[in-house]
Amino acid sequence: MLRTLAIENYRSLHNLQLSLGRLTVVTGANGSGKSNLYRALRLLSETVQEGVVHGIAREGGLDSCFWAGPEQSSASVLRGESSVEALRSHNAKRIRMGFAGTDFSYAMSLGLPEPDAGEAENLRTLFGRDPQIKREVIWSGPIFRPAAVLVERKGPAVRMREQRGWRTLTTQLPEFYSLFDTCGSIDCPEVETLRQTVRSWRFYDYFRTDIDAPARQPQLGTRTPILHGSGRDLAAALQTIREIGDPVRLDEAIDDAFKGAIMQVIVRDGLFVLSLRQPGMLRPLLASELSDGTLRYLLLVAALLTPRPPSLMVLNEPENSLHPDLLPALARLIAKVAIHSQVWIVSHSSRLVSALEQSSDCTSIELEKHLGRTRVIGQSGLLSGPVWNWPS
Structure with missing residues (x-):
């Protein structure tokens, strides 16, 4: 059973964590973000089943999926006392999605390619706006801890925990593929278990x-x-x-x-x-x-x-x-x-x-939108929402 769903920088879901029950009802006014929440969960499912590139393409490309507001807003902006201003960001734009399950949990981070300036001419491609998966992690239990990591992917490299060490599964995974596309039941049973679970959604x-x-x-x-x-x-x-x-x-x-x-x-x-x-x-x-x-x-x-x-x-x-x-x-x-x-x-x-x-x-969840951000009515501050830690 899914216990927590976490979405960051996807459309109106700037930073949202939800606690889920056996029966979860999501409601809210028109434009509050219900459809975006539904799309985010479906995109997670498609990442496992069909690949994230096709799922993003059906939504108009990664640029249209990114959160359109500022990364951070001052307290005066949130209170409506001053206007929103665009600030130059020094961080790479990333969409992060994840869920915590009873047995296994999963999170991924995706963004646009970052070609090396010196190799730009040699690596020129017409698919430069395809999303790339930068990070994927599978861990045991509902709360992320480094010691609970079972499988992790950084760029093209995927490794799994084996006894007290790590075993490399591949170092050449294309960044437009998920680890679910290459790792099977023989070499990594945790990936296969999670794959079959998500495919049943x-x-x-x-x-x-x-x-x-x-x-x-x-x-x-x-x-x-x-x-x-x-x-x-x-x-x-x-x-x-x-x-x-x-x-x-x-x-x-x-x-x-x-x-x-x-x-x-x-x-x-x-x-x-x-x-x-x-x-x-x-x-x-x-x-x-x-x-x-x-x-x-x-x-x-x-x-x-x-x-x-x-x-x-x-x-x-x-x-x-x-x-x-x-x-x-x-x-x-x-x-x-x-x-x-x-x-x-x-x-x-x-x-x-x-x-x-x-x-x-x-479990009833009512959404509202404030300054373009979807939020849960009644959920304010870190202590009112579910416990969730993003993998570094």
């Missing part, structure tokens, strides 16, 4: 429910333990839950939202078609006929009740298109799922947040 941030949405279309059915991010295999995912997952909880989740309704997957011309029979109807409604809210709720049910639970599931604004009366049922389902998987919810809905906060496992 699951993100759902947008389900189409328009008339041409993939979830409304008949699809060839194959066993689907994990719903695709587009929802295109909804019928197969729900049928998989019924056959090899938890059919009782599936029926309970549907009945909780639509009293007396029965979900069924039918086969037509070899294709799976989702149907929902509701009380008072002479025939079941097919996926193409369901309302946007009903279809979205079924998509969330399929995502949450996966027969292959992830270590972390993140839902970004799941309340979209849902009638307020469906939110308590969704909150009850999320709370049940959080018993087996860590769940992170980003939401605008006060009703959904209030319902989720009824769970004893819920």
